[in-house]
Amino acid sequence: MNDNVYEVLIVGGGVSGTALLYELSHYTDIKKMALLEKYEELATLNSNARANSQTIHCGDIETNYTYDKAKHVKRTAKMVEKYCLQYGYEEKLMFKHQKMAIGIGYNECRFMTKRYEEFKTLYPYLELYNKVKLEEIEPALIVDEHGNGRDEEIVGVGTSDEYTTVNFKMLSDTFVENTKKNTDAKTDIFFNAQVDSIKKEDEIYTLLTKDKRTFKAKMIIVNAGAHSLFLAHKMGYGLHYGQLPMAGSFYKADRSILKGKVYMVQNPKLPFAALHGDPDITLEGHTRFGPTALVLPKLERFKPGTYLDFFKTLKLDMNVVKIFSDLFSDKDIRNYILRNYLFEIPYFGKKAFLKDARKIIPSLKMEDIEYAKGFGGVRGQILDKKNKKLMLGEASINTNEGIVFNMTPSPGATSCLGNAERDIKIICAYLNKNFDEAAFNKDLVEEDTNE
């Protein structure tokens, strides 16, 4: 092999790119790989602990997941848990908290009870909590500021002894640390390496970075978050997709109000996790609420620029206009979008947000919460222009030509090891290499979750 050519090159050092690097180095016979990261360290964007909700979304309390989606997500979510247990990361970067989804009022309570009956075969640990039990385990859900109980009917479905929370930035760092322990493979990491263009010639890809460095590889996996589609479009791939960056912000309270994660029933028309409250693992003794969802005309939160990249990846045309007009003609979605804009406006936003958050915690007051500055990220939601629809989850473009582009809105952090497993199979087939699936399953797959 030409000395300068990597077998596999990964673009992007978030949780997706680093998980893939780890799996390649541990479960394949690929011996020469590299990862190029735009910034000076790993996981500064969506995989950063302050950018996302830190939740292992395994499908048990995500009320918008169908049984089949929950089964699939559970398998990949368990991989994160098994990985962390294998290296002893519990209480370091992976934590157990109580967690639940609550239904409020007649319809939601019936819905939650029915869902509990259906899903407890998949998640035998789930419990159904009535108001009395909820007052005992999560009193803030029941008691208002005057010490009176909540009038409405309420039920919770949840558990108290599962791993629920991960610092995905720390997880990304461990993927690289553990990759480096395998000295049989050459695994190079390059920081401040923003890939600007990718070209293929004679079966070899050449990547040019903004600072004019060149890298060569036989196969490329682009895990560049919201920029994956941007790079795909630059090469003429995925032109049937547009991308709508949906920023998610948070509010916080500077005291512990909740003992664990409390999610609400989610509108299945929306691709975002329902508003929830939980203890923040980066802020001891604080409670976080959110995330909100609003269209932001840039691809990276809290970083300069990327406005032009937004317009380029939106791929605005009549199909995109049709998707928007369909979304806006749905009353629920329209109200949701407008309300989320309101959440960003000083004072009025806080007032409106408080009204929603009080559905979880009736005693919450204006002085309890503040907009969490510097928290939040951008979910690159995919617009399927062919079918004129907003896609609800992740998307991947496998060109079958040795380059794959992954778009990873929520629950992309939870699925990092599962997505990497999918890509490893594509890589090994393309490069004629071997994937040690038995070792992978033994280390990372929980037996009863194989589909």
Ligand SMILES: Cc1cc2nc3c(=O)[nH]c(=O)nc-3n(C[C@H](O)[C@H](O)[C@H](O)COP(=O)(O)OP(=O)(O)OC[C@H]3O[C@@H](n4cnc5c(N)ncnc54)[C@H](O)[C@@H]3O)c2cc1C
């Ligand atoms: C508000 C919010 C809440 C969320 N909550 C959850 C949750 O609770 N649980 C969950 O599982 N998921 C959640 N998600 C989704 C999750 O954060 C993402 O799916 C996940 O972090 C995606 O990881 P990634 O590595 O694919 O992308 P990113 O973390 O965005 O990383 C992409 C990397 O690529 C680099 N890059 C970009 N362009 C280039 C380039 N040209 N050259 C080189 N490098 C480049 C970037 O610098 C970055 O490091 C949430 C997201 C948001 C916004």
